[in-house]
Amino acid sequence: MISTSPFLVLQLRPEAEAADNEYEAFLEKGELAERDTIRVRLDRDPLPDGLDLNALSGIIVGGGPGCVSDPANKKSDAERRIEDTILSLMPAVTEHDLPFMGCCYGIGILAHHLGAAVGKDRFAEPVGPSTCSLTPEGRSDPLLAGLPETFEAFVGHKEAVQDLPQGCAHLVSSGPCPFQMIRFGNNVYATQFHPELDSAGLEVRINIYKHRGYFAPEEADTLIALGHACKVHVPEAILRRFVTRYRRQA
Numbered sequence: 001m002i003s004t005s006p007f008l009v010l011q012l013r014p015e016a017e018a019a020d021n022e023y024e025a026f027l028e029k030g031e032l033a034e035r036d037t038i039r040v041r042l043d044r045d046p047l048p049d050g051l052d053l054n055a056l057s058g059i060i061v062g063g064g065p066g067c068v069s070d071p072a073n074k075k076s077d078a079e080r081r082i083e084d085t086i087l088s089l090m091p092a093v094t095e096h097d098l099p100f101m102g103c104c105y106g107i108g109i110l111a112h113h114l115g116a117a118v119g120k121d122r123f124a125e126p127v128g129p130s131t132c133s134l135t136p137e138g139r140s141d142p143l144l145a146g147l148p149e150t151f152e153a154f155v156g157h158k159e160a161v162q163d164l165p166q167g168c169a170h171l172v173s174s175g176p177c178p179f180q181m182i183r184f185g186n187n188v189y190a191t192q193f194h195p196e197l198d199s200a201g202l203e204v205r206i207n208i209y210k211h212r213g214y215f216a217p218e219e220a221d222t223l224i225a226l227g228h229a230c231k232v233h234v235p236e237a238i239l240r241r242f243v244t245r246y247r248r249q250a
Contacts, residue, residue: 005057005248006038012064012082012105014043021204022062025196029236030060030243042082053092058099058187058246061086061106063194065212068108069119069159087113097185099246101239107161107182107190114184116165123160123177127206127214128223129230130155130174130193132181138171141183143241151234153180153193154202154227156214160192181238187246195239202227 009026013019019041026032038056040047053059066079075083086106090113093100102110108118129152138144161179164170172181172191181191197205203224210220 004036005055006036007032007057007243007247008051008053008059009037009039009062010059010086011039011041011062012043012066013041013062014065014078015208018205018208019043019062021201022196025198025201026060026062026239029196029198029239031240032243036247042085043078047085053089053098054096056098057248058101058242059089059093060242061100061102061109062196063104063106065209066105067120067159068105068112083109094184094188097187099242100188100190101195101242102190103194103196104155104157104192107179107192108159110182110184110188110190111161111165111179114165114167117162118159119162120159122162123179124158125155125160125174125176127156128154128202128226129232130176130180132172132174132193135170135173137169138181141169141171142245143189143238144171144181147234147237152230152232153191153195153235154197154199154230154232155193156205156209157192158213189242191235191238193235195235195242197235198232199227199230 011019086109111118132153133150160177168182168184171183174180177192180193183189206220206223210217
Protein backbone atom coordinates (compact mmCIF):
# COMPACT_ATOMS: atom_id res chain seq x y z
CA MET A 1 0.00 0.00 0.00
CA ILE A 2 1.35 3.41 -1.02
CA SER A 3 1.55 5.85 1.88
CA THR A 4 0.17 9.30 1.13
CA SER A 5 0.47 12.59 2.96
CA PRO A 6 -2.73 13.27 4.89
CA PHE A 7 -5.38 15.88 4.29
CA LEU A 8 -6.05 18.05 7.34
CA VAL A 9 -9.84 18.13 7.86
CA LEU A 10 -10.88 21.00 10.12
CA GLN A 11 -14.41 20.83 11.47
CA LEU A 12 -16.35 23.59 13.19
CA ARG A 13 -19.65 21.99 14.14
CA PRO A 14 -20.21 21.56 17.89
CA GLU A 15 -23.03 19.08 17.29
CA ALA A 16 -21.50 15.60 17.24
CA GLU A 17 -24.08 14.17 14.82
CA ALA A 18 -23.53 17.00 12.35
CA ALA A 19 -19.74 16.81 12.64
CA ASP A 20 -19.66 13.04 12.20
CA ASN A 21 -22.03 13.16 9.23
CA GLU A 22 -19.95 15.89 7.58
CA TYR A 23 -16.69 13.99 8.12
CA GLU A 24 -18.20 10.80 6.68
CA ALA A 25 -19.34 12.83 3.66
CA PHE A 26 -15.84 14.22 3.11
CA LEU A 27 -14.49 10.68 3.18
CA GLU A 28 -17.15 9.26 0.86
CA LYS A 29 -17.35 12.08 -1.68
CA GLY A 30 -13.60 12.68 -1.65
CA GLU A 31 -12.84 8.95 -1.88
CA LEU A 32 -10.70 9.19 1.23
CA ALA A 33 -10.05 6.68 3.99
CA GLU A 34 -9.72 7.75 7.61
CA ARG A 35 -6.00 6.96 7.43
CA ASP A 36 -5.73 9.60 4.68
CA THR A 37 -6.82 12.39 7.02
CA ILE A 38 -6.00 14.22 10.20
CA ARG A 39 -9.41 15.11 11.61
CA VAL A 40 -9.65 18.00 14.06
CA ARG A 41 -12.91 19.16 15.62
CA LEU A 42 -11.91 22.71 16.46
CA ASP A 43 -14.92 23.22 18.73
CA ARG A 44 -13.15 21.02 21.28
CA ASP A 45 -9.59 20.25 20.14
CA PRO A 46 -6.53 22.39 19.27
CA LEU A 47 -4.40 21.85 16.21
CA PRO A 48 -1.89 19.00 16.62
CA ASP A 49 1.43 19.98 18.15
CA GLY A 50 4.16 20.42 15.58
CA LEU A 51 1.75 20.48 12.65
CA ASP A 52 3.72 20.99 9.40
CA LEU A 53 1.41 22.38 6.73
CA ASN A 54 3.98 21.62 4.04
CA ALA A 55 3.82 17.91 4.92
CA LEU A 56 0.09 17.75 4.11
CA SER A 57 -1.59 16.89 0.85
CA GLY A 58 -4.03 19.72 1.57
CA ILE A 59 -6.46 21.33 3.98
CA ILE A 60 -10.25 20.92 3.91
CA VAL A 61 -12.37 23.23 6.06
CA GLY A 62 -15.97 22.28 6.76
CA GLY A 63 -18.97 24.48 7.48
CA GLY A 64 -20.58 25.46 10.72
CA PRO A 65 -23.22 27.62 12.38
CA GLY A 66 -20.86 30.51 13.11
CA CYS A 67 -20.57 33.63 10.96
CA VAL A 68 -17.33 35.45 10.23
CA SER A 69 -19.22 38.74 9.96
CA ASP A 70 -20.82 38.57 13.41
CA PRO A 71 -19.41 41.08 15.93
CA ALA A 72 -16.91 39.53 18.33
CA ASN A 73 -19.24 40.07 21.30
CA LYS A 74 -21.95 38.06 19.52
CA LYS A 75 -19.72 35.03 19.01
CA SER A 76 -19.40 32.25 21.54
CA ASP A 77 -16.02 31.40 23.02
CA ALA A 78 -15.92 28.32 20.77
CA GLU A 79 -16.73 30.36 17.66
CA ARG A 80 -14.01 32.89 18.43
CA ARG A 81 -11.49 30.11 19.09
CA ILE A 82 -12.41 28.31 15.85
CA GLU A 83 -12.15 31.48 13.79
CA ASP A 84 -8.85 32.53 15.33
CA THR A 85 -7.37 29.08 14.74
CA ILE A 86 -8.29 28.93 11.07
CA LEU A 87 -7.24 32.53 10.44
CA SER A 88 -3.87 31.73 12.01
CA LEU A 89 -3.24 29.25 9.17
CA MET A 90 -4.29 31.51 6.31
CA PRO A 91 -1.08 33.59 5.96
CA ALA A 92 0.94 30.42 5.31
CA VAL A 93 -1.78 28.97 3.06
CA THR A 94 -1.99 32.03 0.81
CA GLU A 95 1.71 32.94 0.90
CA HIS A 96 2.83 29.45 -0.08
CA ASP A 97 -0.22 28.65 -2.23
CA LEU A 98 -0.94 25.47 -0.27
CA PRO A 99 -3.81 23.25 -1.43
CA PHE A 100 -6.90 24.42 0.45
CA MET A 101 -10.62 23.78 0.06
CA GLY A 102 -12.84 25.93 2.28
CA CYS A 103 -16.49 24.87 2.23
CA CYS A 104 -19.16 27.49 3.06
CA TYR A 105 -17.62 28.98 6.23
CA GLY A 106 -14.27 28.57 4.49
CA ILE A 107 -15.08 31.06 1.74
CA GLY A 108 -15.82 33.66 4.40
CA ILE A 109 -12.52 32.91 6.12
CA LEU A 110 -10.55 33.21 2.88
CA ALA A 111 -12.28 36.43 1.83
CA HIS A 112 -11.89 37.98 5.28
CA HIS A 113 -8.20 37.08 5.35
CA LEU A 114 -7.74 38.72 1.95
CA GLY A 115 -9.45 41.91 3.12
CA ALA A 116 -12.75 41.51 1.27
CA ALA A 117 -16.14 42.21 2.81
CA VAL A 118 -18.15 39.32 4.21
CA GLY A 119 -21.63 40.18 5.45
CA LYS A 120 -25.37 39.61 5.59
CA ASP A 121 -26.43 42.63 3.54
CA ARG A 122 -26.57 40.76 0.22
CA PHE A 123 -26.46 37.32 -1.31
CA ALA A 124 -27.78 35.10 1.51
CA GLU A 125 -29.66 32.08 0.14
CA PRO A 126 -32.40 29.83 1.50
CA VAL A 127 -31.46 26.32 2.53
CA GLY A 128 -31.68 23.88 -0.35
CA PRO A 129 -30.58 23.58 -3.97
CA SER A 130 -29.09 26.53 -5.85
CA THR A 131 -28.53 26.60 -9.60
CA CYS A 132 -24.86 27.39 -10.16
CA SER A 133 -23.03 28.33 -13.37
CA LEU A 134 -19.39 28.16 -14.41
CA THR A 135 -17.80 31.48 -15.25
CA PRO A 136 -15.38 31.79 -18.19
CA GLU A 137 -12.48 31.38 -15.73
CA GLY A 138 -14.25 28.43 -14.17
CA ARG A 139 -14.48 26.57 -17.46
CA SER A 140 -10.69 26.39 -17.66
CA ASP A 141 -9.99 25.66 -14.00
CA PRO A 142 -8.48 22.20 -13.37
CA LEU A 143 -11.18 21.28 -10.84
CA LEU A 144 -14.04 22.36 -13.10
CA ALA A 145 -12.97 21.84 -16.72
CA GLY A 146 -15.37 19.54 -18.56
CA LEU A 147 -18.09 19.69 -15.91
CA PRO A 148 -21.61 20.85 -16.85
CA GLU A 149 -21.97 24.58 -17.46
CA THR A 150 -24.81 24.70 -14.92
CA PHE A 151 -25.46 22.39 -11.99
CA GLU A 152 -27.38 22.16 -8.74
CA ALA A 153 -25.60 22.47 -5.39
CA PHE A 154 -26.87 22.53 -1.82
CA VAL A 155 -26.47 25.78 0.09
CA GLY A 156 -27.52 27.29 3.39
CA HIS A 157 -25.83 30.41 4.67
CA LYS A 158 -26.67 33.64 6.48
CA GLU A 159 -23.63 35.57 5.23
CA ALA A 160 -21.76 35.73 1.95
CA VAL A 161 -18.76 37.28 0.26
CA GLN A 162 -19.87 40.76 -0.83
CA ASP A 163 -17.12 41.51 -3.36
CA LEU A 164 -14.55 39.38 -5.15
CA PRO A 165 -11.37 39.40 -3.03
CA GLN A 166 -8.33 40.96 -4.67
CA GLY A 167 -6.20 38.39 -6.43
CA CYS A 168 -8.99 35.81 -6.71
CA ALA A 169 -10.38 34.12 -9.79
CA HIS A 170 -14.18 33.95 -9.92
CA LEU A 171 -15.09 30.37 -10.87
CA VAL A 172 -18.77 29.70 -10.11
CA SER A 173 -21.78 31.97 -9.63
CA SER A 174 -25.51 31.71 -8.95
CA GLY A 175 -28.38 34.15 -9.34
CA PRO A 176 -28.90 34.82 -5.63
CA CYS A 177 -25.20 34.61 -4.70
CA PRO A 178 -22.56 35.55 -7.30
CA PHE A 179 -19.52 34.21 -5.45
CA GLN A 180 -20.19 30.49 -5.21
CA MET A 181 -16.59 29.41 -5.85
CA ILE A 182 -13.33 31.33 -5.99
CA ARG A 183 -9.63 30.54 -6.24
CA PHE A 184 -6.65 32.45 -4.90
CA GLY A 185 -3.34 31.72 -6.59
CA ASN A 186 -3.31 28.29 -8.16
CA ASN A 187 -4.29 26.02 -5.28
CA VAL A 188 -6.39 27.89 -2.70
CA TYR A 189 -10.09 27.21 -3.32
CA ALA A 190 -13.29 28.07 -1.48
CA THR A 191 -16.95 27.38 -2.16
CA GLN A 192 -20.14 28.91 -0.80
CA PHE A 193 -22.02 25.71 -1.62
CA HIS A 194 -21.27 22.45 0.18
CA PRO A 195 -19.37 20.13 -2.18
CA GLU A 196 -19.72 17.20 0.22
CA LEU A 197 -23.46 17.47 0.76
CA ASP A 198 -26.12 15.15 -0.67
CA SER A 199 -29.84 14.98 0.05
CA ALA A 200 -29.43 12.60 3.00
CA GLY A 201 -26.83 14.86 4.58
CA LEU A 202 -29.03 17.89 3.95
CA GLU A 203 -31.84 16.18 5.86
CA VAL A 204 -29.52 15.58 8.81
CA ARG A 205 -28.47 19.23 8.92
CA ILE A 206 -32.01 20.58 8.50
CA ASN A 207 -33.15 18.55 11.50
CA ILE A 208 -30.18 19.69 13.59
CA TYR A 209 -30.25 23.39 12.64
CA LYS A 210 -33.97 24.03 12.22
CA HIS A 211 -33.99 26.33 15.23
CA ARG A 212 -30.82 28.23 14.30
CA GLY A 213 -32.39 30.89 12.10
CA TYR A 214 -31.68 29.47 8.66
CA PHE A 215 -35.38 28.95 7.92
CA ALA A 216 -38.73 28.84 9.71
CA PRO A 217 -38.86 25.57 11.68
CA GLU A 218 -42.23 24.66 10.17
CA GLU A 219 -40.56 24.62 6.72
CA ALA A 220 -38.21 21.77 7.63
CA ASP A 221 -40.23 18.93 6.11
CA THR A 222 -40.80 20.87 2.88
CA LEU A 223 -37.09 21.63 2.56
CA ILE A 224 -36.17 18.00 3.21
CA ALA A 225 -38.59 16.84 0.50
CA LEU A 226 -37.21 19.44 -1.93
CA GLY A 227 -33.69 18.21 -1.24
CA HIS A 228 -34.58 14.61 -1.94
CA ALA A 229 -36.26 15.62 -5.20
CA CYS A 230 -33.06 17.22 -6.54
CA LYS A 231 -30.24 15.57 -8.44
CA VAL A 232 -27.05 16.99 -6.92
CA HIS A 233 -23.88 15.30 -8.17
CA VAL A 234 -21.45 17.84 -9.66
CA PRO A 235 -20.32 19.37 -6.33
CA GLU A 236 -19.00 16.05 -5.07
CA ALA A 237 -17.05 15.66 -8.32
CA ILE A 238 -15.34 18.98 -7.53
CA LEU A 239 -14.34 17.74 -4.07
CA ARG A 240 -13.12 14.45 -5.53
CA ARG A 241 -11.06 16.29 -8.14
CA PHE A 242 -9.48 18.41 -5.41
CA VAL A 243 -8.43 15.30 -3.48
CA THR A 244 -7.20 13.52 -6.60
CA ARG A 245 -5.24 16.53 -7.83
CA TYR A 246 -3.42 17.19 -4.57
CA ARG A 247 -3.04 13.76 -2.99
CA ARG A 248 0.68 13.02 -2.86
CA GLN A 249 2.93 10.31 -1.58
CA ALA A 250 4.37 10.73 1.89
